[in-house]
Amino acid sequence: MKSFPYVTDYINEVFSKEEKRLDYTYLRPLLLVFYFFLRSIVFPIKFLIHRRPYGFEAKCIDGVLAFGMKYFAS
Numbered sequence: 001m002k003s004f005p006y007v008t009d010y011i012n013e014v015f016s017k018e019e020k021r022l023d024y025t026y027l028r029p030l031l032l033v034f035y036f037f038l039r040s041i042v043f044p045i046k047f048l049i050h051r052r053p054y055g056f057e058a059k060c061i062d063g064v065l066a067f068g069m070k071y072f073a074s
Helices: 009-019 022-049 057-072
Strands: none
Touching: 009 022
Protein backbone atom coordinates (compact mmCIF):
# COMPACT_ATOMS: atom_id res chain seq x y z
CA MET A 1 0.00 0.00 0.00
CA LYS A 2 1.13 3.54 -0.58
CA SER A 3 2.67 5.56 2.19
CA PHE A 4 0.94 8.89 2.64
CA PRO A 5 3.33 11.74 3.49
CA TYR A 6 0.82 14.00 5.28
CA VAL A 7 -0.37 11.51 7.91
CA THR A 8 1.48 10.10 10.89
CA ASP A 9 3.69 7.03 10.77
CA TYR A 10 1.18 5.17 12.94
CA ILE A 11 -1.58 5.58 10.36
CA ASN A 12 0.71 4.46 7.54
CA GLU A 13 1.62 1.40 9.65
CA VAL A 14 -2.06 0.59 10.24
CA PHE A 15 -2.74 0.83 6.49
CA SER A 16 0.15 -1.52 5.71
CA LYS A 17 -1.06 -4.06 8.31
CA GLU A 18 -4.62 -3.86 6.95
CA GLU A 19 -3.44 -4.88 3.49
CA LYS A 20 -1.97 -8.13 4.85
CA ARG A 21 -5.21 -9.35 6.46
CA LEU A 22 -7.12 -12.19 4.79
CA ASP A 23 -10.47 -10.41 4.84
CA TYR A 24 -8.93 -7.45 3.01
CA THR A 25 -7.44 -9.73 0.37
CA TYR A 26 -10.28 -12.19 -0.24
CA LEU A 27 -13.52 -11.02 1.33
CA ARG A 28 -13.46 -7.32 0.50
CA PRO A 29 -13.36 -7.72 -3.32
CA LEU A 30 -16.27 -10.18 -3.22
CA LEU A 31 -18.32 -7.85 -1.04
CA LEU A 32 -17.59 -4.89 -3.30
CA VAL A 33 -18.74 -6.77 -6.40
CA PHE A 34 -21.86 -8.05 -4.60
CA TYR A 35 -22.64 -4.56 -3.32
CA PHE A 36 -22.26 -3.07 -6.80
CA PHE A 37 -24.76 -5.51 -8.32
CA LEU A 38 -27.11 -5.16 -5.38
CA ARG A 39 -27.14 -1.37 -5.69
CA SER A 40 -27.51 -1.44 -9.47
CA ILE A 41 -30.59 -3.68 -9.20
CA VAL A 42 -32.28 -2.71 -5.93
CA PHE A 43 -31.75 1.05 -6.05
CA PRO A 44 -33.89 1.68 -9.17
CA ILE A 45 -36.60 -0.68 -7.91
CA LYS A 46 -36.76 1.25 -4.65
CA PHE A 47 -38.08 4.32 -6.43
CA LEU A 48 -40.81 2.33 -8.17
CA ILE A 49 -42.12 0.37 -5.20
CA HIS A 50 -41.13 2.25 -2.07
CA ARG A 51 -41.83 5.94 -2.63
CA ARG A 52 -42.58 7.13 0.93
CA PRO A 53 -40.29 6.32 3.87
CA TYR A 54 -41.60 4.31 6.78
CA GLY A 55 -41.21 5.63 10.31
CA PHE A 56 -38.87 2.90 11.54
CA GLU A 57 -36.31 3.02 8.73
CA ALA A 58 -33.99 5.57 10.34
CA LYS A 59 -33.77 3.57 13.58
CA CYS A 60 -33.10 0.35 11.67
CA ILE A 61 -30.34 1.94 9.62
CA ASP A 62 -28.75 3.48 12.72
CA GLY A 63 -28.92 0.16 14.52
CA VAL A 64 -27.27 -1.76 11.70
CA LEU A 65 -24.51 0.84 11.33
CA ALA A 66 -23.86 0.93 15.08
CA PHE A 67 -23.73 -2.89 15.20
CA GLY A 68 -21.22 -2.91 12.35
CA MET A 69 -19.07 -0.24 13.97
CA LYS A 70 -19.07 -2.11 17.28
CA TYR A 71 -18.48 -5.69 16.11
CA PHE A 72 -17.18 -5.67 12.54
CA ALA A 73 -15.00 -2.57 12.23
CA SER A 74 -11.33 -3.14 12.74
